[in-house]
Amino acid sequence: MSFLFGSLAWWIAGALVVSIPIIIHLLHRQRTQPVLWGAMMFLKQSVLQQKRRKKVDHWLLMLLRLAGLALLVALLAQPLWEDNEYNPLAGKASTDIGIVIDHSLSTRRLSGDRTVYDQAVATIARLTEASALQSSDTVSVVLAEKAPRVLTPLPVPRDNFAGTLDKLRKEKPGLTAASIPDAVQKAREIIGKGRNTRKTIIVLSDGQKSNWRANDLGAWNAALGQRVKGADSSIKMYELPITPVGERANLSIGEVTISPDLVGQNQPSTITATVTNTGSAEMPGVSARLIVAGTEGGRQPVSALKPGESRTLRFDHTFTDPNSQWVEVRIDAPDGLDADNAATASAYVWQTLPVLVIDGQLSSAGIDSNANEATLDKFKRSQFLGAAMLSAAPTADSPSLIKPTFVSVADGKLSGVPLDDYAMVIVNDVPQLPTSIQSKLRDYASSGHGVWFILGRNSERGLIRDQLAASNLLQLDVSDRQEAVEESAGIEVISPDHPTLRPFTKPERNVLVGMTTLKWWSVKPRNPDVKVLLATKNGDPLMFEREIDANGGRIVVWTSPVDGTTGWNNWPSMRAFSPLVNTTVYHLASGWTKGQANRRLESGQPLVWTGPTSPAIGKAEITLPDNTKEQVRPIVRDGRQIIRFKETHQPGRYELRFDQTALAPVYYGVGIDPVELQEETLSEADRKWLASEDHKFLEATITPTELASAVGGGSQGTQLWPILAGLVLGVLLFETFMTYRVMRQQTVAGMGTTASATVA
Structure with a gap:
């Protein structure tokens, strides 16, 4: 037998609640004082007989109230009767299941002919198979990104899960870093809204160490609640690793730089970038392209690169158009990760x-x-x-x-x-x-x-x-x-x-x-x-x-x-x-050109634009690399208009447009978060820490074939709260009847006492 709320403090509080009827009974028990009337012997015997019956009814009423409160405490503890030979109700438990899918940039890596993310979605699709879920099971899905993204704000019944799968299949691969503990915390909040006692979280991830934040006790306490050694946890978390298969080359474009710092119209400039093979296999020769404002501005070959080797690419270019211009250096390489095959930067081109x-x-x-x-x-x-x-x-x-x-x-x-x-x-x-x-x-x-x-x-x-x-x-x-x-x-x-x-x-x-x-x-x-x-x-x-x-x-x-x-x-x-x-x-002049300089930002570095107070800007719109749009408004400080935007976690091109058409659009280039290019995964020591009995955050690491049993397809217990709820209701009805009976007896007894006094 296990309980959702099974701590010692809970049962002590429950015992105090159950003792309330006893305390009330002791404080309010009747202290009858016999009245001796000389000629009323038979009336005296009748009153004493009624007193004995009332005492029995009072004790029975107190026991009913004790039982009702005790059943209510047990009901709120949400007991689960494990499946065994002593459980006649085995096989009836339902589960609220939280699915956390790693949607970071690293899950764009190819594993065979599919990305890691696509494989994770295909694995989750196993839950639609017959007998994988029970009819009363619910499923919730959270995508682990820089900030967790909830796909199902409320737990979804089993019969509606197919629609959630369709949404997952339509999702593009991720572009940011991710925090697995933050996503687990969000999943825990959602499944907490479910009606089932049993709660389970499944994390599907490529196991990238930086995203898991192993050994960060504070992050995992926030994610799953502080655990007590030896106590049965109310929520069990399982890891289902989805790792790339085979050795592949991977070319990555590093930072793009534009020189000189102040670029003039129709004046020569130089764009440089570094290409590195971060994979585990050699990459044959490929070609690199310079793209300026959507038009190819140059092309050059890149000879074969062994793992760890790098080369510097240099393009000479003359900007013929003024104002903000964006450039992209791209390599045409069929490698393990497509997101780092291009890098973007921008420059403001001055006429004078x-x-x-x-x-x-x-x-x-x-x-x-x-x-x-x-x-x-x-x-x-x-x-x-x-x-x-x-x-x-x-x-x-x-x-x-x-x-x-x-x-x-x-x-x-x-x-x-x-x-x-x-x-x-x-x-x-x-x-x-x-x-x-x-x-x-x-x-x-x-x-x-x-x-x-x-x-x-x-x-x-x-x-x-x-x-x-x-x-x-x-x-x-x-x-x-x-x-x-x-x-x-x-x-x-x-x-x-x-x-x-x-x-x-x-x-x-x-x-x-x-x-x-x-x-x-x-x-x-x-x-x-x-x-x-x-x-x-x-x-x-x-x-x-x-x-x-x-x-x-x-x-x-x-x-x-x-x-x-x-x-x-x-x-x-x-x-x-x-x-x-x-x-x-x-x-x-850099102060005057501040906000118009070459714009190459690191992931998460705020996007800042400054300009004169005229023309006055009411609002502006920022288009992110995934084509989503955000509205921003400027502030005025020290005689300058300032626009600041913090959500720059996606790598690629950002476009800032103003409601004043006299102002040309401004472009920014944001690089990939460096941690997403690290291929270090969870070690056995990391998993051992997560599964340590001191906190037991991780129940087990499972394979796709074990998914159904982990989420409860094999049923690991019976929820007893419906039975307890019925018993509480029955006790309340019986207690109501007994209260009515006792009150009726007191009324009759009162009438008899009044009659006796009248005779006297």
Whole structure:
């Protein structure tokens, strides 16, 4: 005999409940005081006879109440009488069955000519065979994914299970990781709604260790309830492994990268990806394809790969269309797992990158955005700077990605320039800044933009020491003199991994070695968050940076000019000057382009889009790789619209569309969860822990042929609650009759006592 609620605490509580009638009887028993009347001897004998009958009825009534409560406690404990030779009702028990099917990405692996998932569904179909289920059995199905997906919110009767099987067959293979304990917990909740006493959970899985979370006691206690050693569990769980058969090769595409970080329209870019054979057999030569926005953009062969070998694929491509573009690298390989044969990334393709140059030349030449030779002649201090930015073009005839606009610091039109129209601002060798521009630059940097200060012969100490501090951009101590040396100062690279210096400071090819620096502004930053990039040997910073806030706003300062002035430096004549200028521009523009950068996310990494507050977005729609759609709404913070979406567990392409048609759609690529590519399965030690008598989470590991007996097709006991319910009902009826009888006797006795008193 076993009970669903069979703990010691339950029976102690039941004993207390059963004792209630005894306590009430003892507290309210009648204490009859005989009344001696001299001439009423015969009446006295009659009253005593009635008292004896009442005492018998009272004891019988109390026993009925005790029996009723005891039967009710046993009924709620839901007893099960095991099948044996002493059980005349053997073979009548019914079961609520919870089916957990592993629907993770790893179950897409082929086993023969079918996937592991398809084999699991075919195995469950055995329950539709004759005598596999009893007529009153129920079945519930949960798919184990990143978050469990319930296929049957309520237990399904046996006769309706065929419809559930049809749903399972129509399901596409999974794309995410999975948590078996979470799915078991959900199955336990559903079968708890069933009417049968016997509960069983069957888990069909490829046994991937990461999904099972073996040895995680907290997860399994939450899944099946905390178990007591030696106590019979109310829910039994069985594992039915479905593992791939045979050795197969499997090619997997790793992370896809697009360079440069800031991609320009009609400018060359490079897409790279790594292909690895993660299988156990050699893969013959195959072909790899580059797909750009749905169109093939290149193809190359991939020679044979032995297990564990990898190769890097490189595609050169020029994006001809602007805005967000997605790319996919795919290999045509008939291997063991199709989901990792492709990887997706995206890039934002810029038509132009607008830059405002505030030049230190005192003139009223106006605002010039032509960026031609005549423009550079007008702003001579920015000639080399402008020429470097205009060199960011693939050919001499094609337009540059960077589009500079020049204006003199003394021009009255400067105060009316909308700074937010520019990706970043360069303040080049100006004596002082107008007061109105100081506050504008602070707000501009705080909203996520970049400002580049280049100090030179025209810069004044008031700008460096006072104006930068007053605008809360930088606090600098300035030496009384500008350092000047006869020989070039030794240069020390302080931050070789900084984005602006990384391409130029590789040990095997440090192109900054030839920098000649004779004169510079000797300053000492007082802000603790300043990062020095390049310095002289005596510690004077030549290039340094300060981040303004989390929006990507930052300040970069060069303490030596770029106008080619004799006696300061040779920087403009260096071959690395133009690339160095352009990487600095790209870096400072990264705050403005934030939310538009190359988008390659890890599984589960939030998808984030940011943009200006105009046009205002009411809502947006995200299309997931499985073509399901989710509605999202932006929030506005720090002058930016922000959209954030966390459910990025499916690998592949995500598309973000806005209700403002003026905004082009934005694409994101999400990689496969790395744990799903791990082929390590449950070990014997893992299964031993799950089946340990200390908690007994796993009853047994079974084969498909043992499925029917595990779910109760062989009947392992008889539910006694219907019989107990009938007995409780019978006791209640008898107790009602006896209560009526006792009350009637008390009424008659009361009348007799009244009559006696009257006679007296």
